[in-house]
Amino acid sequence: MRIALIGTGNVGRALAKAWAAAGHDVVLGSRDPAAKEDLAKELGVPVVGLAAAAEHGEAVVNVTPGTESVATLRTAGATALAGKLLIDIAVGFTEEPHGLALSHPGVSLGEEIQEAFPEARVVKTLSTMDSAVMTSPDSLEGPSTVFLSGNDAEAKTQTATLLTDLGWPPSSHLDLGPIETARGQEHFAHLFMGIAVSTGTYGFNVRVVPPKAE
DSSP states (O other), rough: EEEEEOOSSSHHHHHHHHHTTOEEEEEESOGGEEEEEEHHHHTTTTTTEEHHHHHHOOOEEEESSSHHHHHHHHHHHHHTTTTTEEOOOOHHHHHHHHEESSSSSSSSSHHHHHHHHHTTTTEEEEESHHHHHHHOGGGGGSOEEEEEEEHHHHHHHHHHHHHHHHHOOOGGGGEEEGGGGHHHHHHHHHHHHHHHHHHHSSSSOOOOOOOOOO
16 A cells, blocks of 8 residues: 655654555655655655655555644645545644643544545544554553544555554454544543553553453
Protein backbone atom coordinates (compact mmCIF):
# COMPACT_ATOMS: atom_id res chain seq x y z
CA MET A 1 0.00 0.00 0.00
CA ARG A 2 1.11 3.58 -0.59
CA ILE A 3 1.28 5.21 2.85
CA ALA A 4 1.84 8.90 3.52
CA LEU A 5 2.63 10.02 7.04
CA ILE A 6 1.89 13.70 7.63
CA GLY A 7 4.49 14.74 10.20
CA THR A 8 8.12 13.87 10.80
CA GLY A 9 8.34 13.54 14.59
CA ASN A 10 9.18 10.42 16.59
CA VAL A 11 5.88 8.69 15.84
CA GLY A 12 6.05 9.39 12.11
CA ARG A 13 9.64 8.21 11.91
CA ALA A 14 8.98 5.01 13.80
CA LEU A 15 5.92 4.10 11.75
CA ALA A 16 7.54 5.04 8.44
CA LYS A 17 10.49 2.77 9.14
CA ALA A 18 8.29 -0.12 10.30
CA TRP A 19 5.80 0.03 7.41
CA ALA A 20 8.61 0.41 4.88
CA ALA A 21 10.25 -2.69 6.35
CA ALA A 22 6.93 -4.51 5.91
CA GLY A 23 7.05 -3.74 2.18
CA HIS A 24 4.82 -0.68 1.89
CA ASP A 25 5.59 2.33 -0.31
CA VAL A 26 6.04 5.01 2.35
CA VAL A 27 6.65 8.75 2.25
CA LEU A 28 6.83 11.35 5.01
CA GLY A 29 5.13 14.71 4.50
CA SER A 30 6.78 17.87 5.80
CA ARG A 31 6.21 21.63 5.54
CA ASP A 32 9.93 21.95 4.71
CA PRO A 33 11.13 18.76 3.00
CA ALA A 34 14.42 20.36 1.92
CA ALA A 35 15.41 20.63 5.57
CA LYS A 36 14.76 16.90 6.10
CA GLU A 37 17.29 15.45 3.65
CA ASP A 38 19.31 13.83 6.45
CA LEU A 39 16.14 12.26 7.85
CA ALA A 40 15.26 10.81 4.45
CA LYS A 41 18.72 9.25 4.20
CA GLU A 42 18.56 7.94 7.76
CA LEU A 43 15.20 6.23 7.29
CA GLY A 44 15.51 5.36 3.62
CA VAL A 45 12.09 6.96 3.14
CA PRO A 46 11.41 10.02 0.94
CA VAL A 47 10.39 13.27 2.63
CA VAL A 48 8.15 15.38 0.40
CA GLY A 49 5.82 18.35 0.74
CA LEU A 50 2.47 17.97 2.47
CA ALA A 51 0.40 18.12 -0.72
CA ALA A 52 2.68 15.66 -2.52
CA ALA A 53 2.47 13.26 0.40
CA ALA A 54 -1.33 13.40 0.51
CA GLU A 55 -1.49 12.78 -3.22
CA HIS A 56 0.86 9.80 -2.89
CA GLY A 57 -0.92 7.96 -0.12
CA GLU A 58 -3.69 5.45 -0.48
CA ALA A 59 -3.60 5.68 3.30
CA VAL A 60 -2.74 9.01 4.94
CA VAL A 61 -1.61 8.94 8.57
CA ASN A 62 -1.86 12.01 10.80
CA VAL A 63 1.14 12.12 13.13
CA THR A 64 1.22 15.89 13.58
CA PRO A 65 0.83 17.65 16.96
CA GLY A 66 -2.86 17.46 17.79
CA THR A 67 -3.24 21.20 18.22
CA GLU A 68 -2.07 21.68 14.62
CA SER A 69 -3.56 18.64 12.92
CA VAL A 70 -6.64 20.09 11.20
CA ALA A 71 -4.75 23.10 9.87
CA THR A 72 -1.85 20.95 8.65
CA LEU A 73 -4.18 18.50 6.92
CA ARG A 74 -5.94 21.43 5.24
CA THR A 75 -2.55 22.48 3.89
CA ALA A 76 -2.12 18.96 2.52
CA GLY A 77 -5.45 19.44 0.72
CA ALA A 78 -9.01 18.23 1.22
CA THR A 79 -9.26 17.08 -2.39
CA ALA A 80 -6.25 14.82 -2.00
CA LEU A 81 -7.78 13.27 1.13
CA ALA A 82 -11.24 12.65 -0.33
CA GLY A 83 -12.19 8.99 -0.31
CA LYS A 84 -8.94 7.91 1.32
CA LEU A 85 -8.25 6.08 4.54
CA LEU A 86 -7.11 8.75 7.02
CA ILE A 87 -5.58 7.23 10.14
CA ASP A 88 -5.43 9.65 13.06
CA ILE A 89 -2.94 8.93 15.83
CA ALA A 90 -2.52 12.41 17.31
CA VAL A 91 -3.58 13.70 20.71
CA GLY A 92 -3.56 17.44 21.39
CA PHE A 93 -2.33 19.08 24.59
CA THR A 94 -2.17 22.60 25.94
CA GLU A 95 0.00 23.92 28.79
CA GLU A 96 -2.17 24.99 31.71
CA PRO A 97 -1.23 26.25 35.22
CA HIS A 98 -2.15 22.85 36.65
CA GLY A 99 -0.26 20.92 33.95
CA LEU A 100 -1.09 19.46 30.57
CA ALA A 101 -4.71 19.52 29.41
CA LEU A 102 -6.38 18.00 26.38
CA SER A 103 -6.92 20.52 23.60
CA HIS A 104 -10.08 18.67 22.53
CA PRO A 105 -11.89 17.98 25.82
CA GLY A 106 -15.46 18.01 24.50
CA VAL A 107 -15.12 16.09 21.26
CA SER A 108 -12.12 14.16 20.01
CA LEU A 109 -9.58 15.33 17.49
CA GLY A 110 -10.63 12.32 15.45
CA GLU A 111 -14.17 13.69 15.24
CA GLU A 112 -12.91 17.15 14.33
CA ILE A 113 -10.84 15.69 11.52
CA GLN A 114 -13.80 13.67 10.24
CA GLU A 115 -15.98 16.80 10.31
CA ALA A 116 -13.33 18.90 8.57
CA PHE A 117 -12.78 16.26 5.88
CA PRO A 118 -16.17 14.53 5.48
CA GLU A 119 -15.12 12.65 2.35
CA ALA A 120 -12.14 11.05 4.09
CA ARG A 121 -12.56 7.77 5.97
CA VAL A 122 -11.10 8.53 9.40
CA VAL A 123 -9.94 5.82 11.80
CA LYS A 124 -8.45 6.59 15.20
CA THR A 125 -5.88 4.10 16.49
CA LEU A 126 -2.47 3.71 18.18
CA SER A 127 -3.05 6.84 20.29
CA THR A 128 -2.91 5.02 23.64
CA MET A 129 0.77 4.03 23.55
CA ASP A 130 4.31 5.23 22.93
CA SER A 131 5.86 5.08 19.46
CA ALA A 132 8.24 2.29 20.49
CA VAL A 133 5.31 0.07 21.47
CA MET A 134 3.36 0.98 18.31
CA THR A 135 6.02 -0.68 16.19
CA SER A 136 7.21 -3.39 18.60
CA PRO A 137 4.27 -4.88 20.49
CA ASP A 138 6.36 -8.00 21.08
CA SER A 139 8.67 -5.91 23.29
CA LEU A 140 6.05 -6.22 26.03
CA GLU A 141 5.83 -9.14 28.45
CA GLY A 142 2.51 -10.28 27.05
CA PRO A 143 -0.32 -9.47 24.65
CA SER A 144 -2.05 -6.11 24.86
CA THR A 145 -4.84 -4.21 23.13
CA VAL A 146 -4.91 -1.72 20.26
CA PHE A 147 -8.15 0.19 19.71
CA LEU A 148 -9.91 1.34 16.55
CA SER A 149 -12.63 4.01 16.21
CA GLY A 150 -14.29 5.05 12.97
CA ASN A 151 -17.47 5.16 10.92
CA ASP A 152 -16.31 3.20 7.88
CA ALA A 153 -16.06 -0.59 8.22
CA GLU A 154 -13.79 -1.03 5.21
CA ALA A 155 -11.46 1.68 6.49
CA LYS A 156 -11.18 -0.13 9.82
CA THR A 157 -10.46 -3.40 8.01
CA GLN A 158 -7.65 -1.71 6.05
CA THR A 159 -6.31 -0.19 9.25
CA ALA A 160 -6.39 -3.57 10.95
CA THR A 161 -4.24 -4.99 8.15
CA LEU A 162 -1.69 -2.20 8.63
CA LEU A 163 -1.69 -2.85 12.38
CA THR A 164 -1.01 -6.51 11.72
CA ASP A 165 1.95 -5.49 9.59
CA LEU A 166 3.34 -3.68 12.64
CA GLY A 167 3.13 -6.88 14.66
CA TRP A 168 -0.33 -6.51 16.21
CA PRO A 169 -2.20 -9.82 15.75
CA PRO A 170 -5.94 -9.64 15.03
CA SER A 171 -6.61 -10.97 18.54
CA SER A 172 -5.21 -7.71 19.94
CA HIS A 173 -7.54 -5.44 17.92
CA LEU A 174 -10.62 -4.00 19.62
CA ASP A 175 -13.12 -2.10 17.48
CA LEU A 176 -14.75 0.45 19.79
CA GLY A 177 -17.35 1.60 17.28
CA PRO A 178 -17.94 4.95 15.52
CA ILE A 179 -15.55 7.89 15.47
CA GLU A 180 -17.15 9.36 18.62
CA THR A 181 -15.45 6.58 20.60
CA ALA A 182 -12.12 8.22 19.77
CA ARG A 183 -12.85 10.43 22.79
CA GLY A 184 -11.99 7.52 25.07
CA GLN A 185 -8.74 6.82 23.26
CA GLU A 186 -7.64 10.44 23.55
CA HIS A 187 -8.73 10.89 27.17
CA PHE A 188 -6.62 7.88 28.09
CA ALA A 189 -3.63 10.20 27.66
CA HIS A 190 -4.04 11.44 31.23
CA LEU A 191 -3.95 7.90 32.62
CA PHE A 192 -1.05 7.07 30.30
CA MET A 193 1.02 9.90 31.78
CA GLY A 194 0.13 8.83 35.31
CA ILE A 195 1.23 5.26 34.62
CA ALA A 196 4.43 6.49 32.96
CA VAL A 197 5.36 8.61 35.98
CA SER A 198 4.50 5.80 38.40
CA THR A 199 6.44 3.11 36.53
CA GLY A 200 9.26 5.25 35.18
CA THR A 201 8.78 4.13 31.59
CA TYR A 202 6.70 4.81 28.49
CA GLY A 203 7.25 1.26 27.26
CA PHE A 204 3.96 -0.26 28.35
CA ASN A 205 0.44 -0.84 27.08
CA VAL A 206 -2.93 -1.93 28.46
CA ARG A 207 -4.88 -5.09 27.82
CA VAL A 208 -8.65 -5.52 27.96
CA VAL A 209 -9.18 -8.70 30.01
CA PRO A 210 -12.59 -10.34 29.48
CA PRO A 211 -14.50 -12.08 32.27
CA LYS A 212 -14.01 -15.80 32.85
CA ALA A 213 -16.33 -18.04 30.91
CA GLU A 214 -19.02 -19.52 33.12
